[in-house]
Amino acid sequence: MSILIDQNTKVIVQGITGAAGSFHAKGCRDYGTQVVGGVTPGKGGSNVDGIPVFNTVKEAVKAGEATAALIFVPPPFAADAILEAADAGIGLIFCITEGIPVLDMARVMATLRGTGVRLVGPNGPGVITPGDASRPGCKIGIMPGYIHKPGRIGVVSRSGTLTYEAVWQLSQRGLGQSTVVGIGGDPIPGTTFVDVLELFEKDPGTDAVLMIGEIGGSAEEDAAMFFKKKMSKPLFAFIAGRTAPPGKRMGHAGAIVGAGGEGGGISHGSAAEKRAALESSGVTLIDSPADMGETVLKVIRP
Amino acid sequence: MKLHEYQAKRQMETFGLPVLKGAVISSVAEVSSVLMKTGEGPIRGEGPIRGGGPWVLKAQVHTGGRGKAGGVKRVEEVKEAEAFVQNLLGKKLVTHQTGPEGLVVRSILVEPAVKVDRELYAAVLINRKTGHPVLMVSAEGGMDIELLAATAPEKIFRVEVDPHRGLESFQARDLAFATGLAGELLGESVRFFQNLVKLFISSDASLVEVNPLGVRPGKGGECPRLLAMDAKMTIDDNAAFRHADLFKEADISDLSNAERRAAEVGISYIRLDGTIGCMVNGAGLAMATMDIIKLQGGEPANFLDVGGGATVEQVTEAFRIILSDPHVRVILVNIFGGIMKCDVIAEGIVQAVKTTGLDRPLVVRLEGNRVEEGRKILADSGMKMTLASDLADAARKSVELSLTTVSQGGPR
Numbered sequence: 223m224s225i226l227i228d229q230n231t232k233v234i235v236q237g238i239t240g241a242a243g244s245f246h247a248k249g250c251r252d253y254g255t256q257v258v259g260g261v262t263p264g265k266g267g268s269n270v271d272g273i274p275v276f277n278t279v280k281e282a283v284k285a286g287e288a289t290a291a292l293i294f295v296p297p298p299f300a301a302d303a304i305l306e307a308a309d310a311g312i313g314l315i316f317c318i319t320e321g322i323p324v325l326d327m328a329r330v331m332a333t334l335r336g337t338g339v340r341l342v343g344p345n346g347p348g349v350i351t352p353g354d355a356s357r358p359g360c361k362i363g364i365m366p367g368y369i370h371k372p373g374r375i376g377v378v379s380r381s382g383t384l385t386y387e388a389v390w391q392l393s394q395r396g397l398g399q400s401t402v403v404g405i406g407g408d409p410i411p412g413t414t415f416v417d418v419l420e421l422f423e424k425d426p427g428t429d430a431v432l433m434i435g436e437i438g439g440s441a442e443e444d445a446a447m448f449f450k451k452k453m454s455k456p457l458f459a460f461i462a463g464r465t466a467p468p469g470k471r472m473g474h475a476g477a478i479v480g481a482g483g484e485g486g487g488i489s490h491g492s493a494a495e496k497r498a499a500l501e502s503s504g505v506t507l508i509d510s511p512a513d514m515g516e517t518v519l520k521v522i523r524p
Numbered sequence: 525m526k527l528h529e530y531q532a533k534r535q536m537e538t539f540g541l542p543v544l545k546g547a548v549i550s551s552v553a554e555v556s557s558v559l560m561k562t563g564e565g566p567i568r569g570e571g572p573i574r575g576g577g578p579w580v581l582k583a584q585v586h587t588g589g590r591g592k593a594g595g596v597k598r599v600e601e602v603k604e605a606e607a608f609v610q611n612l613l614g615k616k617l618v619t620h621q622t623g624p625e626g627l628v629v630r631s632i633l634v635e636p637a638v639k640v641d642r643e644l645y646a647a648v649l650i651n652r653k654t655g656h657p658v659l660m661v662s663a664e665g666g667m668d669i670e671l672l673a674a675t676a677p678e679k680i681f682r683v684e685v686d687p688h689r690g691l692e693s694f695q696a697r698d699l700a701f702a703t704g705l706a707g708e709l710l711g712e713s714v715r716f717f718q719n720l721v722k723l724f725i726s727s728d729a730s731l732v733e734v735n736p737l738g739v740r741p742g743k744g745g746e747c748p749r750l751l752a753m754d755a756k757m758t759i760d761d762n763a764a765f766r767h768a769d770l771f772k773e774a775d776i777s778d779l780s781n782a783e784r785r786a787a788e789v790g791i792s793y794i795r796l797d798g799t800i801g802c803m804v805n806g807a808g809l810a811m812a813t814m815d816i817i818k819l820q821g822g823e824p825a826n827f828l829d830v831g832g833g834a835t836v837e838q839v840t841e842a843f844r845i846i847l848s849d850p851h852v853r854v855i856l857v858n859i860f861g862g863i864m865k866c867d868v869i870a871e872g873i874v875q876a877v878k879t880t881g882l883d884r885p886l887v888v889r890l891e892g893n894r895v896e897e898g899r900k901i902l903a904d905s906g907m908k909m910t911l912a913s914d915l916a917d918a919a920r921k922s923v924e925l926s927l928t929t930v931s932q933g934g935p936r
Contacts, residue, residue, distance in 0.1 A: 369892065
């Protein structure tokens, strides 16, 4: 079992004729994902390595019965691409694009609210439900498939490569993953930690969850509250950025301490505040990024 | 990108927000002529009111707390103004927000000094929890809003703004009534709050702050007026493609050469106080690398994310930037090759060392895609380096080396 995606998910890739779009469309297909089409306005009728390209998402959906979209469209046009996918009836949208203006995302989220459409990202690596020879998987994103192993640990993260590090540590210790979700490093994410924790809590294929947070915002505090009130499965958390200086944006648009707007103005989004909230809620805190796999292993298989 | 007060006020004026007519000084020689012009200028809606002082001079630096630090002064005489400008221009202003290194004052804003009866606070920012802009207003202006949020949060009134529709009139009225701006100021307050939100949305701002928002007494039976006395604005860097005019005027003189070079080649780089220079792919892993260095008893010299698809040129430039910091004693390269191939990174490291030279110990941790090929390239290069087996090993070895190597920049 898994959350969000499995071997039956059919996906189209928006921005498929760009360098990143074509490379990763092939990467997803090679992993076993059903990539049924791509979209680049004006390039309809062509194909990328055999994947048919359409002018609009509507056409692509009609031809391939896709239920998910993976977006590689450049920042100025990405919000429009998300709305086009939603308008065409796609219910699950993964946006990889980094650098979308915050107010574009504010408008996108205001539009999607209440529609039932789930957006994951932007500015994240996507989602993978690992597979192997005996169990087919599904990769909708840019993560390297080979570091993953199918299993029963859920992973959710605001980061890309740090997630690979965590997955690697888990796989090395024989701990496979049910699904790995990158919610992205932007200030307004389509999907939050709480959304994903809720899905993992309900998923019979997930036994425990590893959450990788970072400075900025208050999504980790919300997750702590959710864990305390509604979660029965063990939750492990690492928070990146304990040494980050306040007022500086650490690579991710959302990774900044003390920018205001954190939970309405009082919290500062520091690692210390997040760690305190998680610890007091009973979440197992991981101090060192080198101990993510080991800590989960010790608790799961003592 | 942060705007200076004078730039923010120029933006505000185009959105119909009440600001004083000011002028910017960047040399002592122009003080007297600018003062005369500024004193004579009409104040919005009031016609010409004076030909001389008093004036307020305000240092234009990207930080709060300027007043307390001596960066703002009310002057009566031209000579007094010249002395102030002489003392401040080209000097560093240290406020409680700048840290001890301070910021160099390169320009000073001159405005006529005006009397206000009340000082309020107004700001628009993004509420990350709801994903909406939020307008925050308080009757307690002029003070540190974070302090107010901590001590008397009930004195701050907030309304969530629909990013499509902007601020509704009733929302603006609610805020006006809550902060005592009713009566003859009601209409003007509603316009002010709505225009402030328009400014925020149209400029792709991440912060617009007016503190204090003044209420000027009405003259000769006229209505009192609002006045944006100070203005802070930050524009979303991701929206630069929509605001070429604003970004063209960006003052980046506060950035170090290294930070500017990093920005030019598309690398995220932030200099810190430590001795271990870090080169990492991915922002989260880069932060985690700093964290583990600290946990092992060392100090990171920088945050550096070469990005997910770094080229040989970017890796070389990243090396140059790290080496340009004389306090760096050890370089730690931590790469988790996901899509990025380790052999490409290894090639980049070898190229970088060939072109820049390497005068300090290098610790390399490579993992992921094509790692064996990458390790072989490094081994065959004949370069002197320490290979680390995993993240913990890399941090441990870097910290050990940082404690036994002498810094070129002297002790920290």
